[in-house]
Amino acid sequence: MKFPARRRGGVPDDMKDNTMAVTETLNEGLKRAYQLIITAQELDDKVSEKLTEARPEIEMKGFRKGKVPLPLLRKQFGQRLLGEAMQEQIDAVMNAHFEESGDRPAMQPQVKMTNEDWKEGDDVHVEMSYEKLPEIPEVDFSKIELERLVVKAGDAEIDEALASLAENAQNFEDRKKGSKAKDGDQVVLDFTGRVDGEAFDGGAAEDFPLVLGSGQFIPGFEEQLVGVKAGEEKDVNVTFPAEYGAAELAGKEAVFACTIKAVKEPKAAAIDDELAKRFGAEDLAQLKSQVAERLEAEYTGAARAVIKRALLDNLDDSVSFELPQMLVEAEANQIAHQLWHDEHPEEHGHNHGEIETTDEHTKLAERRVKLGLLLAEIGRKAEVEVTDAEMTQAIMNQARQYPGQERAFFDFVNQNAEVRQQIQAPIFEDKVVDLIFDGAKVSEKEVSKDELEKAVEALDEE
Known part of the structure; x- marks a missing residue:
């Protein structure tokens, strides 16, 4: 016998006038805690409701379909439905609370039953706690001033690239x-x-x-x-x-x-039409044109990394709001863990004991959390979205790293929400960054290749 599935995530009509007791027990900064009390009568009513809904489809020996007495159904299925009813009541009141308060939890709320000696017929006492996302101030993009470095691919750079190609084709x-x-x-x-x-x-x-x-x-x-x-x-x-x-x-x-x-x-191979053909060009002139395009694309990418860092530094310095400490701690732990593995490449597993976080890890985590929340809020208000086509292209780009296993990689990504999020996040971030660039005051400064390289190297030193 299968009972109808209940919808989750919304507030059912029968809960909109819910009288469940909700008492605030903590309101400190972004931290919130509430005590929820589900009465035994509410639970009993919910079980009866679920049995009544399912009764028309239930068949049982000795009774016609849909005519099994409710007391008998309760005796056979009531215990199993009790836990389901309890969870639905808790979910419903939580959803109602967030809809009414406007709070958005920074992480999954912690929910625990506080009367551990509970038995059937008792009220259920539940504690819900979370840190809410902060109010994030509006950012006036027009007050942000940035400088974009521009490098042209000159003859010297093209000749250097051609010489490198010739050496590789030696x-x-x-x-x-x-x-x-x-x-x-x-x-x-x-x-x-x-x-x-x-x-x-x-x-x-x-x-x-x-x-x-x-x-x-x-x-x-x-x-x-x-x-x-x-x-x-x-x-x-x-x-x-x-x-x-x-x-x-x-x-x-x-x-x-x-x-x-x-x-x-x-x-080294001679720099001539034959070399050009080895690299898929019709002649040397076309190869030079292709090299110039590739170089300028590389310069543009490097310059974007420099101006993006300048933008993030600007936002970090100019925008301030309270940060959910649970997010900061989780990010600091992740940073410490990643850096430890970078320093111990021979360790591939996680049986390495506890890794302590430092003030440096926490400082970096605070920056990342702040900028992550800020960019997410800007994107949310501007209704920035990552399209299916953009996701498909990004997945295809990563799938190329696994020749012959592209289909398996696609399936893996589609079945793993966390991996999809990891692929989607940088695309979303770049779209928000472009949105800010469009509204900011961006000037251009033509520099040499060496000056651009120094600016890129400085990013790793910070």
């Missing part, structure tokens, strides 16, 4: 006979690796092209080949890392017998 040419290999050279070699005198799977290759300093082989291998010559034989002694993927080799000492076939020096 070829290797044989060095003069008898030349010693240098870091960055390509060494072509045959090798066979042995552990305790025995060759192992995957430990041998022929004509393998290895760029010294690339970090392609295990630590210590490439360094020992610096100085070798074509035709030389050399034993390379290394120790496999303790965390090496093949467990049978992890931590073991190995000797690689190497025969050097060739030593080649890097030669």
